[in-house]
Amino acid sequence: VQLQASGGGLVQPGGSLRLSCAASGFTLDYYTIGWFRQAPGKERVGVSGISRSGGSPFYADSVKGRFTISRDSAKNVVYLQMNSLKPEDTAVYYCAAGTNPSWYTFQDEYDYWGQGTQVTVSS
DSSP: OEEEEEOOEEEOTTOOEEEEEEEESSOGGGSEEEEEEEOTTSOOEEEEEEOSSOOSOEEOTTTTTTEEEEEETTTTEEEEEEOSOOGGGOEEEEEEEESOOSSTTOGGGOSEEOOOEEEEEOO
């Protein structure tokens, strides 16, 4: 059972990246998926999440209107499309899968974590 986040990189302010969260050994459709990020010197925080049904995704206020979370069931992948990136979006991004977290940002209630992918927004 493994979860892997990928797609990070260096991008200029205003640019876009798409992060992928891929699973092996289990099916993401049966899990709530959360995206979290940890900036240097700060705690890890939740930025987005999608339930098993896919309805009403969660977005933190800091990313609302710029980030979009989606599922590709055929590929067993969850994406985080990040547009209009800002320097303050710089962080290591993690994806996590949970059978039934009571809220998207409750990190302790997730069962599996990916290893993180670095996103750097800089000119």
